[in-house]
Amino acid sequence: MSAEVPRIPPLSTEEQVGEAAALLGVHTGGGAVLRHQGEHPPLNALTTLVRNPDLYRVLVPQVRHLANGSLPARDRELALLRVAARVPCPYEWAQHCPAAREAGVTDDEIARVALAQPDDRWDEHERTLLTAVDQMLAGSDMADDTWERLSARYSDSELIEFVVLVGEYQKLALLLNTLRTPIDPWLLSG
Structure with a gap:
């Protein structure tokens, strides 16, 4: 899969402006689901999903909640x-x-x-x-x-x-x- 061309590519750094930048900024720090951030840019999963801001607002908090939920x-x-x-x-x-x-x-x-x-x-x-x-x-x-x-x-x-x-x-x-x-x-x- 990694060698295939994305059907909908992640936003490039230059495209991460306005609403996308605001949404990505809210969800790039801390939390188990985003533990690989730090010195890295936002995950490709996030920069792809942010192309649909309404779904992003719903899905990312749910995934973040599950990543930090009550299960061991x-x-x-x-x-x-x-x-x-x-x-x-x-x-x-x-x-x-x-x-x-x-x-x-x-x-x-x-x-x-x-x-x-x-x-x-x-x-x-x-x-x-x-x-x-x-x-x-x-x-x-x-x-x-x-x-x-x-x-x-x-x-x-x-x-x-x-x-x-x-x-x-x-x-x-x-x-x-x-x-x-x-x-x-x-x-x-x-």
Whole structure:
């Protein structure tokens, strides 16, 4: 995907003026979803989405909320990597590998997230989490036994957040893949 020409390219630095600059300025500092900013320009995902300011105003705060939500960071990043691997979405994978490392996921575990089936090296909760993602992506639902196992660890609020997280990142994968959003160069080196 990264070698393909974007269908809708990210705004160039010169194009980031007016309303786009204001929106990007609001969402470029702090927060887990934007952790790679700092010395880097705004993410290509953001500078593409800002071409539709109304959707940007709705989607970016929701993604930011999920990136800083109540789920443990390690669980969140494992789920997001699983979505990126299963959809697949190279952009999400590249963005969330560094985030997963920050959340304590090892390089070996990152590689294992992409395996067809969660193996026995995961603990029971993490196998359940990865299986839940697979089930939701495959059938827009989760098996009752998987739900029960997640319910043993998560509150009702966290269960809702988990389902929204998986759905939101599946939607983002569809957007990023279809628009052929190029992976940010600094993500390729990390």
